[in-house]
Amino acid sequence: MVDRHGSNRTRRDILTYGGAAGMLAVAGCISTTDDDGNGNGNGNGNGTDDDDDGNGNGDDDAVYEIGMVDSLTGSLADFGERNQRAKDLALEHVNAVGVGGGELDIIVEDSESESQAGVSAAQKLVNQDNVPFLIGAVGSGVSLSIYESVIQDTDVVQLSQNSTGLGLTDFPGLLRMSPSGRTQSVALADIISEDGYDEVAVTYINDEFGESLYDAFEEAYDGTIAYESAHNAEEASYSSLVSEMNGSDAEAWLCITYQQEFATMVTDMFESGYEPQLYGSDSNRGDTVIANTPEGSMDGMKLVEPAAPEEQDNYQDFAAAFEDEHGESPTAWSAFSYDCVVTAALSIEAADDFTGEALGEVVRDVTRPEGEQVFTYEEAHAILADGGTADDIDYQGVSGPIDFDENGDPRGSLVVFEVQDHDYEAIEFRES
Structure with missing residues (x-):
């Protein structure tokens, strides 16, 4: 080593x-x-x-070690599972070509889907393992806590794989691969209005992610918010909350929360005989929600989440490799995780030193539109290995164009899902 x-x-x-x-x-x-x-x-x-x-x-x-804080357990573990599969696939593709004359290795630590555990994981990676580049984390509150407690005022590069909270925009040193949730909130406001609902009851998880998406929704929605309330994570029951939402007489309910919490809410709604028109954000969707809710309890629900460029050749190659290995399709979140690894590898290849300072100088440039568009790590590596610089390449991720702006936010588009026969079906794509 x-x-x-x-x-x-x-x-x-x-x-x-x-x-x-x-x-x-x-x-x-x-x-x-x-x-x-x-x-x-x-x-x-x-x-x-x-x-x-x-x-x-x-x-x-040579072995270049970077770190990754991911949700291996906890309420966001569905994201973490696919992230790890995409990370492994990206490592396979990167190391088949090589990076910096050697190979890339990623030390993974579990955030347990919570801020405190995420900070502890990041402290271990930065202070003990001395990683100059940290991929992390899932959940905006977790990512922000890591940045403020561990990364800020250091040279370590932090690139979040799955964080959409609006508050991250206020920290330009904290990069993220997934677009800001503001686009989701605006889309949800438009969809609810387009569906003919001029009143809505809203509940949101009591953290930076939930609060910021709710604030953006409130600003964008032209109708009346008949009820709004924050809720805590990992409650055994939300029966009182859904009773209050039902008491608002709003026919449309928007739940901005995580999978574990949403599954509990849906079960409480179903058992109480409530049948609202449900809407949700990206974090509501997942296999655990389908598995842990009664058949038919969510049919008709609409959700919005970042979209992957499914017509793009590099995404199709990524999806085929993912499906061959795991027997299921990847999500946009998987694509974000894959692109975090490739971006880190390209930064190492392009940087003069394997230090946070040097990596920070090139991490934005390897995905900027000024360079030649490249769609795979192999294509980008060939230009860099031939004497090119970070300015000479514009990596077009399997998640789409990245192009980090001055706030560390990428570009993005959205897909609308509808629950049909207790499964998710994509019904519409929207530009953000």
Whole structure:
């Protein structure tokens, strides 16, 4: 394993030290002479490698470790499961080509779908594993907590795979692959009005994600919000809440929440005999909702979530590989996770050093429209390996064009799902 603890070490140094690992691994770790004794070396060696091609891309078996905080358990575990499958597929594709003369490795830690556990996971990755690039997390509140508690005021790059909360826009140093939820809120306001409902009852999860999407919906909706209330996560029952929503006499109900909570709500509605027209955001949809709600209890519900470019060749190749491996189709969220890994790998390939500072200088550029459009890691890698720079490529992700703006937000489009026969069917695509 290549030691990356020297924060100013160049990629060429990494490759040189990696080739010498067998000679210097007496203590199982490579260090520099100006290490501070705590594994935080500040060496700036400029060694060369006989196999180096002049761009720092030698042939040694360097391993570049980055981190990932994902929802392996908890209320967002459906997202985490698909994220991990997409991450594994991206690693397979990246390492088949190579990165920086070596390969990419990702240390994964569980956020448990909660902010506190997410912060602990990020602290371990940044402070113990010394990763310069962190993919994370699922859930806007988790991502923001990680940024404010761990990442802010450091050089570590954070790129969230699944966060749509509007508040992330206020932190330009926190990048995200999924678009802002403002587009979902506006779309939901339009759809509810188009469906003829001039009154709606709304409940939203009591965190940054829920509050920000509700605020944007309230601003965009032309009708009357007959009822609104926040709810806490992981309650055993929401019967009182749904009773209050029913008491508002609004025929349309909007639930901005997570899968576990929504499944409980739907069951409470069904058992109470309530039959509202349901609407929801991206986080309402998932296999656990279908599995844990009564047959027919959600039929007719409409949900909005970011869309994947299904007509794009690179998405079709990604989806086919995903289906071959796992026997099911990926989601847009899977595509976001895949693109996080590829973006990290391209940043490593394009950067002068394997440090957060150097990666931060190129991470936006590898997806910008000024460069040549490339649709796979292999295409982008070929340009970089031939002497190109980050400005020479515009990676078009399997999730679509990325093009991070000044706030760290990407482009995006939306798909509308309707629940039919207790399953989700895509019925409409909308540009954001």
